[in-house]
Amino acid sequence: xxxxxxxxSVSGSPGQSITISCTGTSSDVGSYNLVSWYQQHPGKAPKLxxxxxxxxxxxxxxxxxxxxxxxxxxxxxxxxxxxxxADYYCCSYAGSSTLFGGGTxxxxx
Amino acid sequence: QVQLVESGGxxxxxxxxxxxxxxxxxxxxxxxxxxxxxxxxxxGLEWVSYISSSGSTIYYADSVKGxxxxxxxxAKNSLYLQxxxxxxxxxxxxxxARRRVRGAYLDYWGQGTLVTVSS
Numbered sequence: 107x108x109x110x111x112x113x114x115s116v117s118g119s120p121g122q123s124i125t126i127s128c129t130g131t132s133s134d135v136g137s138y139n140l141v142s143w144y145q146q147h148p149g150k151a152p153k154l155x156x157x158x159x160x161x162x163x164x165x166x167x168x169x170x171x172x173x174x175x176x177x178x179x180x181x182x183x184x185x186x187x188x189x190x191x192a193d194y195y196c197c198s199y200a201g202s203s204t205l206f207g208g209g210t211x212x213x214x215x
Numbered sequence: 216q217v218q219l220v221e222s223g224g225x226x227x228x229x230x231x232x233x234x235x236x237x238x239x240x241x242x243x244x245x246x247x248x249x250x251x252x253x254x255x256x257x258x259g260l261e262w263v264s265y266i267s268s269s270g271s272t273i274y275y276a277d278s279v280k281g282x283x284x285x286x287x288x289x290a291k292n293s294l295y296l297q298x299x300x301x302x303x304x305x306x307x308x309x310x311x312a313r314r315r316v317r318g319a320y321l322d323y324w325g326q327g328t329l330v331t332v333s334s
Contacts (some may be wrong), residue, residue: 108301109259142320144260151310151327152252152260157320195260199319202274204250 110135110196110207117213124211129177136177140199143172143181146209147192153192156181157203188214198199217241217323219311224328231301237294237311237325244290245269248314250321251296253307253330261307264296265314279303279305300330 113128118124128135128143135141144152154163156172159179169184179198183190190213191214196207223235237249250265264285266276273285284297296313308329312321 135305138319140319142318144321146260151324152321152322153324154322157315157322158318163322193259197260197262197320203276204265204319206252206260206262209259 108205110198110205112194112196112206112207112210115211115213116184117215118183119215120186120188122186123182124186124212126181126183126194126196126212128179128181128198128207130179130198130200130205131177134177134198134200134205135174135179138199140213141172141174141175141179142197143170144195144197145190145192152195183212187213190214217313219313219323221309221311221325221328222244224300224309224330226331226333227301228334229302229332232297232299233294233301233330235298235300235309235328235330237296239292241246242313244292248316248325249269249285249286249287249294250312250314251294252312252321252324253305254310254327255304255307258307263309268316298330301330303332306330306332 143156148151159174160172218240231255251263282300286295310327310328312324
């Protein structure tokens with residue numbers, strides 16, 4: 107049950123686009139289209155942003171999008187805004203287990 | 216609206232026990248799987264356990280297997296986590312979350328309850 111691998115930090119300027127990667131294995135990310143992404147602001151509970159690789163829950167901005175290729179999933183945020191500054195976690199179904207990534211801190215410059 | 220409210224956290228000595236509760240409202244609790252996820256101070260999220268809607272299917276992370284027990288009372292719209300043989304590394308904010316079976320994602324989270332294991 108190893109955690110998924112995410113970059114520790116990414117940054118971008120307002121209006122730019124950034125992509126956060128999430129690398130797993132053929133036993134988790136690579137085997138299932140069951141990757142989700144969560145946004146967490148300091149001191150707050152995580153919030154679902156993307157599910158089933160690329161679907162957005164109602165109420166989540168279409169600036170957030172997800173994709174997957176092989177064992178790596180990605181979250182892209184376009185048109186960066188100040189309120190996007192937060193920690194982002196990927197998550198994958200892995201049979202009898204659920205794996206989270208280590209988290210990526212997004213800084214909006 | 217969906218609400219999940221955790222309670223039961225606190226300070227406990229190593230080797231001690233604690234029972235967390237999660238009160239659910241705003242949806243038909245008995246129709247949904249539920250999960251516990253924790254977050255150590257300054258660290259990332261770690262999945263702990265999940266339970267099916269009927270309680271017949273349960274899974275645990277290796278780090279808590281044999282020490283923690285998840286359960287639910289559908290009549291009381293409540294989820295529980297019994298934590299025994301607690302260790303310092305169990306110190307974390309514990310979140311309950313609703314888990315969608317189809318998609319295996321967590322669509323609603325509670326605000327969390329802090330568990331501190333220290334002598």
